Every structure is written in structure tokens, then in C-alpha cells.
Amino acid sequence: MSTTTPTTRSFSLGRKRTGSLVWHLSALLVLAVVLYPVVWVIGASFKPSREIIASLDLFPTSPILDNFKGLADGIADISIATFFQNSLFYALGSVAGILISCSLTAYAFARIRFAGRNLMFSLMIGTLLLPYHVLLIPQYVMFQKMELINTYVPLLIGKFLATEAFFVFLMVQFMRNLPKELDEAARIDGCGHLRIYWSIVLPLCRPALITSAIFTFINAWNDFMGPLIYLNEPGKYTVSLGMMMFRDQEGVANYGGMIAMSLVALLPVLLFFLAFQRYLIDGMATSGLKG
């Protein structure tokens, strides 16, 4: 339409502007609802206990630090630092396990032609859809017979044995997109698979490794059912479990401490998210798409 008159152009421009206004308003509305709980917990942790539920103000008029100071006493005589140490151990152990075991497995799927590969790949994808609860009871029985209850072995061993099919899959997808010529060139130079894996494929896979590492850290940090079932001595509890004890011991009376602890427990995840959100979102997006 080359005959656009000035009036129609300004009309369409105006329509575009209102369209964009509606867009921003809708997006902001969703944003307000989505972020409300997060903003609420920040504000509430600075309120006195009795105001937390009933006060509708997002932020207190006179903020107090009592809730955080109270955390210094720990929960049921156990220092908060202990729970954080335990969670950190669990999360970092999981990251190490996933990075090693899943990348080895993914390399085999993506780069080595061996008999039975397709069958194993199907089995691996199958475990992705398998409800974990079918394994819960027999695994518990097994670890109980091995006297490994109340240790971190049951929580970590699966991570070192590549049972988290999602990350294997993520890495396979990534490795497949690396040019095959790299391997061939390296092989002509006399490199074996271990060299190719370590010196060529792994460095090129960094984005997939970072995505897997962060997801693993966050999953382990948030994990509740695993520690609930396998850990039974408060000194070994992770942050998630420790918080539940908070509730058991102190009930509703110390609402402030509970909310402050909730915020503190969320911080590592939120910080990871702010620092690495691109890796997380891209990793999430490619899990549903291939190409």
C-alpha cells in the first residue's frame, strides 16, 4: 500500500501504540500476581509474628530484624549453619555426580557406535517417564539392608550412576550438534575416545554442563522427599528438613522465624537464578525442542 495518506498512517500508529499499551498492562498484571508471593515473603520476614498473616501491607511500616536474629539460635538447638552445610554437601555432591556420570553416558550415546546402543537409549528415555515412587520402597529396603539409612549414600549414589535421564538427554542433544569432523580429525591424530571426550567434547559442551549443574544444584537444594525418607538424625538434616522441624517444635508461635527462614532458604536458588537465568531457560526450552 504505497498510497498511505498521513491520516491513515497516524491512525495505524495510534492503534499500534494502544496495542503495545495493552500488551504491557497484561504482562504487568501477570507479573504482579506471579511475583506477589516472593515480594510478600521478603516483606513478611521483617514483620512481627502476629502481623504476618493478618497484615495486608506488603511491607511493614517499622521493619524489625528480630526474626533473623532469632535464627541465630538455630532450630531445636541445631545451628542453621549445620543445615546449610548439609544442603551444600548434598547439592555439590549431586552436581559432581551428574556432571561426571551423565556426560560419560551422553558421550557414548552421541559419539560411539556400539551394539545395543539404540536399546539402551530407549530404556534411558523410558526411565524419564517412570514414576520415581515405584523405586522408592525397594530402594529403601535395599539401602536399609546395606545399613546406609541416615547417610547421604542413598541420596547421592543415583547421581553418580547417571540415573537422572533428563540430564543425559540434554547432553546427548548438545553433543549431537557438535560437528563429527572434530572427532575424525582427532582420531587421525591418534586420539582415543577418552581424549576426545575430555579434550574436545567436554569443553565444547560447557553450556549444557552449566545448565545441568545449576538445575542439579537447585533440585538437590529443594529436594524434600529424599532427605525425609533417608535422614533421621536432626544433625544430618538438610535445610528443607530442618525447616520442617522448625514447624514441629515451635508451631505457629514463631511464625516470624519460619518466614525469615523460608526467605533465607530461598536465597541461594534466587541468586543462582539471577546469575544464570539464560542457561536455565535455554536449557528448559531445548528440552522440549530439538533442532
Place this chain on the structure above:
Amino acid sequence: MGTAVTTLVKDSPPQAPQKRPAAPGDAKRRGRRENLAGYLFMSPWIAGFLLLTAGPMVASLYFAFTDYNLFTAPKWIGFDNFTKMFEDPRWQKSVEVTAKYVVIGTPLKLLLALGVALLLAQSRRGQGFYRAAFYAPSLIGASVSVGFVWRALFSDDAIVDRTQSLFGMDVGGWVGNADWILYCLVALTVWQFGAPMVIFLAGLKQVPRELYEAAEVDGAGPLRRFWSITLPMISPVLFFNVLLETIHSFQIFGSAYVVSNTSCGPADATLVYTCYLYQKGFKEAQMGFASAMAWMLLLAVALVTAVLFWSQKRWVHYEEAAR
């Protein structure tokens, strides 16, 4: 990049690449070496699969037909666990609660995810920010912290209750009310719409612009364009999201346990399937019964998966249309 959108489940390893010229004996030796290397690299996974997946599955199937309390040897009782289970009113309740949660929560979550993805896809400006902000709840939603927050927000006299009172409904807070508390969990899962939204957005990005332009020239309105272009083009991603979200929501545990203050109540109103499984297995040490329950869950999930895959032929389009 930019090839057809394929779902994870349709995927298989790359086919054998072109053969390199080599002497037959050489190729054979190489093949054997490749096999060895493959199994060595795979050994953690193989060990994990046998020790932590296949073995336990067989054991679980056996336990399902026994009376087993962890301390005395399992006693074979045939189908007793299953008949007891089907007659157990609490088991029936847990099936009902879970079904309700899945049937209400998953479609709501996916609809919101798709709606917001369509909204965000319209504009490039600000998209990255909103995408990140909406995704954040998916990362923290499963935590105990958010469970506590949810309990607070939905308790008596808190914001949700007060807002509801404005409309003349006084339920005394959702968490204390057996008719309402499940919707508290539904709200929690819907709040985490960001993860499927990100996948929808990625799918929307792959729909060729020319299709819309051509449709517009032909006079198709926005609704028609959505129905005839967008929906078929993103149907593989839709399928993926429906499959994963449904399977996941069958397995809800932590949020029900925390939001209900570990009781899975009041009056078993949040007794989701895995909560009951946990109670039976780990509180009452009825490992046989719990295993039978787990197998029923597996069957239900397998059935839903099979139905989805079967239905896929009718509504999921994998062809490389208009390329």
C-alpha cells in the same frame, strides 16, 4: 538448528553415519573396540540402571504380592494387597484427590502457559525480562519455603481469605477448609506455569512468519490464524508439555505434605496418592501394600502415556508443512 520440531519421545540416536573405506578385518577389530569403549563409557549408567531401576522394579513387583514389614521376611499373599487396596476408602480417597488435582491443575497450568506465551511472543521488547520473571516460580515452587508461604497466604484472615470475603464468601481460609485446600495446591501448580511457557515460546518462535503473512493476505482473522496455523505448528510442543506435566502432577508429594502441615488433611482433603503411599510405606511399614500402590500408580501413568501417544496421531503434526 531450525529443522522440524521433534519431541523428545519421538527421538532416537542418530543413524549410522556414512561408512569409511576400510579393510574388512580392520573394521571388525574397530567395531569390537568401539563396543568396548561404548560399554566402558556407559558403565555408570548400566550399573545404575540395573541396581537402582531394573532391580528395584522387579523387587517392587514381588513385594506387591507379599505382606512385608521390613523386619520379618516377606510373606506371599497373592492379590490380597490389591483387593485390600480397592476396598480401602482412604485409597479411594487418594485416587479421587489426585485425579481432581491432575484434571483441574494441569489444563489450567497449560492454558495459562500457552496464553502468556502467545502474549509474550507478540513483542520482542521486554520479552526476555518477563520470560525470566515468569519462569522463576518453576524453580522455587517445589521448595518447603514456598509451601510455608502458600500456607500463610491461604490461611484464615490472610490476603486470599480477605479478598474472598469481599465477595461475600467466608470459607475461613483455604488451608483449614477441606473443600478448598486442594485448590490451594492447584493454585501452587498453576503458579509454576513458567516452565511449560518457556517451551511454548520456543515452539512459537519456530513457526515461519510467512505462514501468517499468507493467511493475512487470504483474509484470515486472528482466531482463524491461531486455530489453523499456530496450534497445528506447535502441536508437538503441546504434546510434550501435556505429557510431562500430566506425569509430573500424578506424582505430587512435597507441596501437599508441607501445605497440609504434614497431615495430608484436613479430613484427607490433600491425601494425594504419594502421600498415602508414604504413610503406608514409611509410617505403617506396610511395604507390600505400598509397593502394590506404587504399581497401580505406574499402571495409571503408563495408561495415560499410552492414550496420549495413541491420540497423538489425530492432533499432533510432525510434517514439515510449508517449508
